[in-house]
Amino acid sequence: MSYYSDTSSVDDELESLRWYHFDLSRHAAEAILLSNGKDGSYLLRNSHRGPGSFALSVRASDSVKHFHVTRNSTGYAFGFNEFASLKDFVHHFANQPLLGSETGTLIVLKFPYPWRVEEPSIYESVRVHTVMQAGRTESDLVASAPSLGTKEGYLIKLGAFVKNWKQRWFTLNRNELKYFKDKTFDEPIRTLDLTACSAIQFDYSQDKVNCFCLVFPERTFYLCAKTGVEADEWIRIIRWKLSQMKKTR
CATH class of the missing domain: 2.30.29.30 (Pleckstrin-homology domain (PH domain)/Phosphotyrosine-binding domain (PTB))
Structure with missing residues (x-):
């Protein structure tokens, strides 16, 4: 049985990723990363192409690049590469730069951008984002950051x-x-x-x-x-x- 024959395992992995932003739109992702992110900040969101399709949005300097990621029966496909899990994908590109544009911009996945952070109850009706410290995986999120x-x-x-x-x-x-x-x-x-x-x-x-x-x-x-x-x-x-x-x- 393949790693991804169990749909619930796939869903559990997505749910466990604090940088998976569900149905966040392309424009909203750009606004969030440009406003509160930094060079190398990234998040995953659903793609309009349908089930099993995702978009990896990454901030590179003063712009945001979007990369198509597809889930199949054996893992996640990105270009000519395939990864057994999303964490494998991120760990790989934390060291191997992405080619960001025709101009040859290199992007490294450095700062996972979380979709939710615990806040005081007064913040329940206000959209809040969190600051992140330098790091390469989701374990580097600073829960207590301003x-x-x-x-x-x-x-x-x-x-x-x-x-x-x-x-x-x-x-x-x-x-x-x-x-x-x-x-x-x-x-x-x-x-x-x-x-x-x-x-x-x-x-x-x-x-x-x-x-x-x-x-x-x-x-x-x-x-x-x-x-x-x-x-x-x-x-x-x-x-x-x-x-x-x-x-x-």
């Missing part, structure tokens, strides 16, 4: 001089809170460094509901969300980040 929480959405902001409210698109990544004129704009109006933020809390001083404020040395920013739940999510994730920053100071 997390990179991300969030985005529309909020209305009170102007600094002209006291009117305007809708802005906000993005939260690492320790930076940026706001843009609209979701379609590439350049932010301003980037707020959360390392300088001393507090965030609900605010009831305005004539609007679902408001909160961020206190900086030079200014207090007043923001309002569409719902109380949304405002609470922003407060919780930013407050959690502030608490983590205090621990590392």
Whole structure:
């Protein structure tokens, strides 16, 4: 009986891989690896080609390359190579570079990108990724590393001089809170460094509901969300980040 005659064994192996991201899309994989990964970060996801087809997404410098991997009756096929298991595949290419593009870019699988990390309960509704230390296998994941929480959405902001409210698109990544004129704009109006933020809390001083404020040395920013739940999510994730920053100071 071949290694892969037992379908449950195959499924068990996939389930055991912390860097298998199930039905993550190509674009989402690129966004994750470019935002939170590093050169050599990789993940496995299902391919649109159907059952038994996977895509290995690997970050190489400032781009992400995708490689087709096929599961057959004897193992996993990649190009002209075949491996009995996915771990064999990764161990092989941890030392043997992949040819990443027509330009001859060489890629080595260094940092497995986990699909889930344990977080405080306040993070349950927020997509969170984790930092990884240098290593070549999934055993090198750092479970207790500082997390990179991300969030985005529309909020209305009170102007600094002209006291009117305007809708802005906000993005939260690492320790930076940026706001843009609209979701379609590439350049932010301003980037707020959360390392300088001393507090965030609900605010009831305005004539609007679902408001909160961020206190900086030079200014207090007043923001309002569409719902109380949304405002609470922003407060919780930013407050959690502030608490983590205090621990590392």
